[in-house]
Amino acid sequence: MKYIIGALISLCVFLPLPIHTSKALYASEDNNASKTKKPNIILLLADDLGYTDLGSYGSEISTPVIDALASKGIRFTNYHTAANCSPARAMLMTGVNNHSAGVGNIRETRPDATRKMPAYDGVLSHRTVTIATLLQDNGYNTYMAGKWHLGQTPDKLPFNRGFHRTFSLGDSGADNWEDRPYIPLYKEANWYADGKPADLPDDFYSSEFLVDKLIEFIDSDLEGGKPFFGYLPFQAVHIPIQAPQNFIDKYMGKYDAGWHALRQSRLKGAIDQGIVPANTKMNEMSTTLNWESLSEGERRYEAKRMAVYGAMVEAMDHHLGRLIQYLKDRGEYDNTIFIFTSDNGTHSSGRDNQQSGLLTRLSNRRTGYTSEYNTLGLQGSYNAISLSFASASASPLSYYKFYTSEGGMRVPLIISGDLVKDKGRISDAFSFATDITPTILDIVGAPRPSDIYAGRRIEKISGNSLVPVLQNKMVKVYPEEQPVAYELAGNSALFMGDYKIRHLRSPIGNNEWQLFNILKDPGETEDLKTIQPLQFQRMLSAYELWAKEAGVYEVPESYGNHIRQLLLNTLVMNRNSIISLILLMLILLPFGVYWRMKSKD
Numbered sequence: 137m138k139y140i141i142g143a144l145i146s147l148c149v150f151l152p153l154p155i156h157t158s159k160a161l162y163a164s165e166d167n168n169a170s171k172t173k174k175p176n177i178i179l180l181l182a183d184d185l186g187y188t189d190l191g192s193y194g195s196e197i198s199t200p201v202i203d204a205l206a207s208k209g210i211r212f213t214n215y216h217t218a219a220n221c222s223p224a225r226a227m228l229m230t231g232v233n234n235h236s237a238g239v240g241n242i243r244e245t246r247p248d249a250t251r252k253m254p255a256y257d258g259v260l261s262h263r264t265v266t267i268a269t270l271l272q273d274n275g276y277n278t279y280m281a282g283k284w285h286l287g288q289t290p291d292k293l294p295f296n297r298g299f300h301r302t303f304s305l306g307d308s309g310a311d312n313w314e315d316r317p318y319i320p321l322y323k324e325a326n327w328y329a330d331g332k333p334a335d336l337p338d339d340f341y342s343s344e345f346l347v348d349k350l351i352e353f354i355d356s357d358l359e360g361g362k363p364f365f366g367y368l369p370f371q372a373v374h375i376p377i378q379a380p381q382n383f384i385d386k387y388m389g390k391y392d393a394g395w396h397a398l399r400q401s402r403l404k405g406a407i408d409q410g411i412v413p414a415n416t417k418m419n420e421m422s423t424t425l426n427w428e429s430l431s432e433g434e435r436r437y438e439a440k441r442m443a444v445y446g447a448m449v450e451a452m453d454h455h456l457g458r459l460i461q462y463l464k465d466r467g468e469y470d471n472t473i474f475i476f477t478s479d480n481g482t483h484s485s486g487r488d489n490q491q492s493g494l495l496t497r498l499s500n501r502r503t504g505y506t507s508e509y510n511t512l513g514l515q516g517s518y519n520a521i522s523l524s525f526a527s528a529s530a531s532p533l534s535y536y537k538f539y540t541s542e543g544g545m546r547v548p549l550i551i552s553g554d555l556v557k558d559k560g561r562i563s564d565a566f567s568f569a570t571d572i573t574p575t576i577l578d579i580v581g582a583p584r585p586s587d588i589y590a591g592r593r594i595e596k597i598s599g600n601s602l603v604p605v606l607q608n609k610m611v612k613v614y615p616e617e618q619p620v621a622y623e624l625a626g627n628s629a630l631f632m633g634d635y636k637i638r639h640l641r642s643p644i645g646n647n648e649w650q651l652f653n654i655l656k657d658p659g660e661t662e663d664l665k666t667i668q669p670l671q672f673q674r675m676l677s678a679y680e681l682w683a684k685e686a687g688v689y690e691v692p693e694s695y696g697n698h699i700r701q702l703l704l705n706t707l708v709m710n711r712n713s714i715i716s717l718i719l720l721m722l723i724l725l726p727f728g729v730y731w732r733m734k735s736k737d
């Protein structure tokens with residue numbers, strides 16, 4: 137009897153308590169309804185933004201809005217992502233490693249032999265569940281405006297992957313001024329509004345329009361009283377690099393001293409900001425040309441291409457400022473957590489001396505773009521920065537996008553808002569793109585999904601929550617021994633503790649594995665492979681095990697590089713190109729026959 141009375145008393149005491157398996161960090165101690173509302177989450181994603189392209193990471197580019205987020209939050213200096221676009225987006229959206237999420241490479245550059253492999257589908261697998269779906273199921277309104285690039289069949293569009301309202305781009309990129317494709321691979325720019333093909337307005341400029349759209353979505357539903365998740369993947373600073381004239385004017389003359397000078401000033405800026413150690417060394421980049429060897433006209437041209445790049449970053453920051461002001465005006469700012477990052481390192485397909493580049497001229501002939509100096513960055517102009525300036529944008533890191541050197545994989549990450557303790561802090565904890573989804577779940581107090589979600593078997597989230605670091609309760613996100621591996625088209629990396637092994641294919645790398653202490657040596661200048669052979673072997677074994685489990689495809693020598701593969705895939709995927717090729721062969725045939733006959737005579 138006494139046990140029954142005891143059990144009844146316990147029930148009376150404990151029943152009124154809410155049962156939290158994972159308590160929302162924002163649930164307030166008192167019963168004030170407005171304070172118990174879960175926080176809004178805004179995930180801001182720049183495209184191809186380099187490690188030191190923000191003022192708060194050492195840049196000369198003016199980014200006061202993002203820097204203000206940093207001063208009210210935390211800057212991660214050792215955050216890594218995929219070296220390429222959709223693999224990074226797959227990890228960000230799901231917390232699952234990109235191979236397990238079906239995006240071992242982007243669809244546009246995957247080798248032919250991988251087309252039927254589940255790890256290389258190139259679109260987001262239904263074996264994953266997105267953070268948007270998880271938030272929707274936890275009482276959030278979910279909105280997205282920007283580049284998706286994770287699939288374009290109806291079931292793969294963001295509208296059917298957890299977002300209530302969307303304005304999304306299906307392709308790898310698009311023009312920033314009008315409704316047109318940016319490379320011959322695409323017949324048109326594939327924009328969708330709430331899952332249906334959509335047109336762009338006449339006064340379109342990408343950063344301005346996408347911010348307006350997100351504001352429109354948030355504004356439409358605020359009365360619903362639900363918290364919201366807003367995903368804003370900008371087109372800035374993806375190719376074609378384009379910006380309004382008034383922003384370009386501010387950067388004219390800023391890059392006249394060339395890429396060597398910029399690389400040095402970014403290193404100094406990063407050291408001054410506390411982003412990298414004071415004794416950080418830099419590599420000589422094998423793809424960086426001697427600035428002095430350029431003619432005056434070439435230098436003038438390269439400097440302007442980079443000026444447009446700076447302008448495009450600042451324009452993004454400016455329009456982001458309008459979103460922040462809107463949230464302040466609506467009284468939502470204080471209850472919003474902002475996450476700002478980039479999908480991968482600086483883009484690197486722009487060739488030096490582009491003005492006279494045959495490929496650019498051929499491509500421009502197909503697309504109707506011009507790359508004239510006077511109109512660079514404006515409507516109708518195709519612009520990209522050179523490999524040499526790309527290295528400077530990632531400075532003091534090595535190389536850029538597509539490569540598993542730090543310049544391809546290490547980018548800014550800022551998390552800002554009320555829950556960050558000791559604001560303005562910098563963390564050098566290693567962190568990875570798969571950490572963003574579990575961090576958001578942790579912030580809102582939602583559990584991680586189990587291996588079956590909505591009746592489907594799903595891949596396990598592999599990332600860790602950054603919340604203990606945000607709260608200044610822990611300094612590391614990963615235990616010393618936990619490996620994090622990555623591969624893209626034969627360029628690979630594995631991180632463990634303060635160390636990284638990387639494999640870079642030639643001609644950028646030497647086709648061999650190397651070992652670096654990336655905490656002390658972010659520039660990857662000293663290969664420790666022979667000095668610490670045990671550490672190296674341990675990491676290499678961990679990589680080999682992971683690669684087997686993840687279904688990594690070993691690319692053959694013939695893969696060449698992503699640009700060659702993009703051209704090949706353009707020919708395969710674009711029927712018009714094939715017809716053009718056949719026509720060209722038919723035209724050349726009589727000349728060939730004539731030449732053969734003549735050489736026989």
Ligand SMILES: O=[N+]([O-])c1ccc(OS(=O)(=O)O)cc1
Pocket residue numbers: 220221222242244245285308309374485698699700702
């Ligand atoms: O030059 N390429 O090979 C290339 C250019 C852009 C691009 O877009 S991405 O953002 O999807 O990586 C992909 C490949």
